[in-house]
Amino acid sequence: MDHVLSLKCLICGKEYHPDEVEYVCPDHGHEGILDVQYDYDLIGRRISQGDLLHNTNRTIWRYKPLLPVQPDSPVPPLTVGWTPLYRADRLAAELGLKHLWVKDDGRQPTASFKDRASAVAIVKAREKGAEIITTASTGNAAAALSGLCASIGQPNVIFVPETAPQAKIAQLLVFGSTVMLVRGTYDDAFDLCLLAAQEYGWYNRNTAYNPYMTEGKKTASYEICEQLGWQAPDRIFVSVGDGCIIGGLHKGLKDLRALGWIHRMPRLMGVQAAGSAYMAQAWANDEDVLSKPPIEAHTVADSISAGLPRDRIKAMAAVRETDGAYVQVSDEEILAAIPALARGCGVFAEPAGAAAYAGLPKAVNDGLVHPDERIVVLVTGNGLKDVVSAMKSVKGVGTRPHRVAPDLADLKRVMT
Numbered sequence: 240m241d242h243v244l245s246l247k248c249l250i251c252g253k254e255y256h257p258d259e260v261e262y263v264c265p266d267h268g269h270e271g272i273l274d275v276q277y278d279y280d281l282i283g284r285r286i287s288q289g290d291l292l293h294n295t296n297r298t299i300w301r302y303k304p305l306l307p308v309q310p311d312s313p314v315p316p317l318t319v320g321w322t323p324l325y326r327a328d329r330l331a332a333e334l335g336l337k338h339l340w341v342k343d344d345g346r347q348p349t350a351s352f353k354d355r356a357s358a359v360a361i362v363k364a365r366e367k368g369a370e371i372i373t374t375a376s377t378g379n380a381a382a383a384l385s386g387l388c389a390s391i392g393q394p395n396v397i398f399v400p401e402t403a404p405q406a407k408i409a410q411l412l413v414f415g416s417t418v419m420l421v422r423g424t425y426d427d428a429f430d431l432c433l434l435a436a437q438e439y440g441w442y443n444r445n446t447a448y449n450p451y452m453t454e455g456k457k458t459a460s461y462e463i464c465e466q467l468g469w470q471a472p473d474r475i476f477v478s479v480g481d482g483c484i485i486g487g488l489h490k491g492l493k494d495l496r497a498l499g500w501i502h503r504m505p506r507l508m509g510v511q512a513a514g515s516a517y518m519a520q521a522w523a524n525d526e527d528v529l530s531k532p533p534i535e536a537h538t539v540a541d542s543i544s545a546g547l548p549r550d551r552i553k554a555m556a557a558v559r560e561t562d563g564a565y566v567q568v569s570d571e572e573i574l575a576a577i578p579a580l581a582r583g584c585g586v587f588a589e590p591a592g593a594a595a596y597a598g599l600p601k602a603v604n605d606g607l608v609h610p611d612e613r614i615v616v617l618v619t620g621n622g623l624k625d626v627v628s629a630m631k632s633v634k635g636v637g638t639r640p641h642r643v644a645p646d647l648a649d650l651k652r653v654m655t
Contacts, residue, residue, distance in 0.1 A: 242281050243307050246273040246450055249552045250529070257307075262448055269433065270529065272552055273450040274490070275307050279497040288469060288500055297321040299355055299458040305494060307454050308362045315387045317348040319358045320458055324466040324615070330583035330596075334603050338613040340472070341596070342463060343586045345621030348390075349410060351542075351589075352459065352484060352619040353383035359455035360444040361387050369442035371396060375432035377425045377480070377541045378407030379591075379620055384444055385414040396441065398428040404541060404625045426533070426546050446483035447549030456487025457494065463615055464492075464501055471501040473612035474563070476602070478594040478619060479509040479518055480543030482554025488617075489557035505615075507563040508607075509554065510598030512538035512573060515545060518554050519565035528555050539570040539628055542591035542620060564607055566598040573597050577622060577632035587622035587629075595619070 245254035248264035249272050255264070264271025286304040294301045299320035303310065324342045331339035344352040357380065364372045374384050375398040388395040397411050401420035411418045421428040429445060436443040446452045464471050471492070479485050485507055495501045511519045515536035521528050533547035548554055558565055568576075573590050576597035581587050588596070596616050602608045622629050633639075643649045 240307060240309055242278050242285070242304065244276040244278050247276050248272070249274055262443060262450065269448065272447060272550065274553070275450055275454055277305075277494070279494075283498055291465060299358060299455065302458055302461050305461070306359065306458075307451055308359065309366060312362050312366055315358055315361050315390050317354070317358075317387060317390045319347060319354045319387075321462060322346045324463060325584055325586065327584040327616075330580070333583065334600055335610050336603070336608070336614060337611055340467075340615045341580070341584050341586050342459070342615055342617045344459065344617065344619050345586070345588060345592060347383075349379075349382045349386040350621035350624060351379035351383060352456070352617075353380040354387065355458050356380070356446060356452040356455035356483070356487075357383035357387045357444065359451050360384065360442075360449065361391065361393060363451050364393070364442040364444075367442060370394065371439070371441045372444055373397070373432055373436050373441040374444040375399070375425070375429040377544060378403040379542050379624065380444070380446065381416075382407055382410040382414075385411045385416040388416070389414040396435070398432040398435070400425055400428055402541075404627065406624050406626060424536070424546065425544060429549065445549070446481055447553075452483060453487045453490050453550075453553065456484050457491030459617065460488045460491025460495065464495055467613075469500055470613075471495070471503055472505050472615045474506045474508050474608065475615045475617060476508045476510060476595045476598050477617045478540070478543050478591050478598075479511050479554060479565070480515065480545045480548065480591065482518060482548040482550035484619065485509050485557045486550050486553025489553065489561065492561075504561050507557045507561045508598060508602060509558050509563065509565045510594050511565060511567055512540050512543055512594060513567045513569050514538040515540075515543060516567045517545065517548050518551060519567045521551070521555065522558060522565040528552060538573075539631075540573050540590035540594050541625070542589065543594060564602070566601050566605075566607075568594060568597040568601055571635070572601070574628065574632040574635050577629060578636050578638065580618070581622070586618055588618045589620040589622050589624040590628050592618040592620040592622075
């Protein structure tokens with residue numbers, strides 16, 4: 240792993256050798272989030288855009304020289320990454336836009352974006368010889384770790400709020416994880432997971448704590464730019480809860496700029512539920528996210544419900560350093576976005592995934608988007624993750640099934 244130079248604290252700037260610390264800067268406790276620093280000259284000698292052109296590996300591991308793992312480290316067998324990027328011309332026309340794409344990360348093995356980070360977590364845990372891996376999650380990161388662990392027989396312990404959607408809890412149980420349903424919020428589950436990992440010596444996959452999770456999530460930026468012929472989009476819309484995904488997108492784009500593979504930085508547009516808008520509030524009010532206290536989070540989009548975003552330093556930098564913006568959307572707008580997105584381009588999203596699209600018309604109406612801009616909306620999870628919300632969404636737009644007797648006469652009654 241000679242291409243990794245150091246792990247740099249985002250608070251004080253102190254740098255550590257990768258073997259010197261495991262998760263966070265010891266001078267700042269759990270808040271001392273670290274960022275992986277690379278030798279881009281060395282990486283550039285090992286991989287090129289031309290190499291990728293002829294690479295038949297359609298997973299995140301096509302970018303292995305850009306990831307913080309050993310070249311010979313075995314990887315999980317599930318196909319993680321290279322999710323489709325669909326051109327969405329009908330949605331674009333409805334919004335008065337010329338160029339719109341939807342990237343569907345609901346097509347991952349466990350149906351969410353979080354598979355990207357969990358795949359890297361498993362490789363890093365195996366490199367360290369960990370017996371058990373753990374994480375806290377609102378559901379998707381847990382399912383991602385659970386499924387990828389199942390693919391290699393890796394024991395794991397999962398902490399989720401007991402209010403997590405049943406579909407997500409079902410995934411954990413089906414994959415054979417040891418599941419702890421925490422009587423509390425995601426933040427409570429996160430804190431308990433940290434304590435348990437320290438007590439039992441488990442490998443901790445938690446985002447915004449384990450510095451390597453950002454590195455798995457950044458692969459979505461690589462794919463977007465490669466799928467667009469290395470012509471980076473003008474804006475990328477993504478939902479934000481804990482902040483690790485938008486931070487990962489930013490890291491991937493910075494990697495590509497450093498390598499000279501793209502020539503401009505897309506503006507990152509973070510979309511938050513109005514009931515869980517910590518980052519949007521901090522951005523609008525120019526607040527310090529290290530001193531801003533937690534909020535009480537409530538939203539139908541459970542995957543982006545976070546009273547205290549754990550990766551808030553990276554999430555704020557992602558928007559400020561790209562001249563992007565944060566957009567707030569109501570739960571009603573999120574639910575309405577589910578059928579709008581599905582009918583407009585055929586992508587079925589859970590609430591958190593649809594939130595990214597809900598932010599686009601809001602941004603258009605607020606004059607934040609120019610009609611000529613090339614825009615990507617990142618959908619982070621499949622709608623089957625939360626069928627209850629999906630049914631609410633279609634009810635909200637007046638769609639219902641028709642009940643008919645098993646004869647043509649009754650069918651004709653309904654049709655007329």
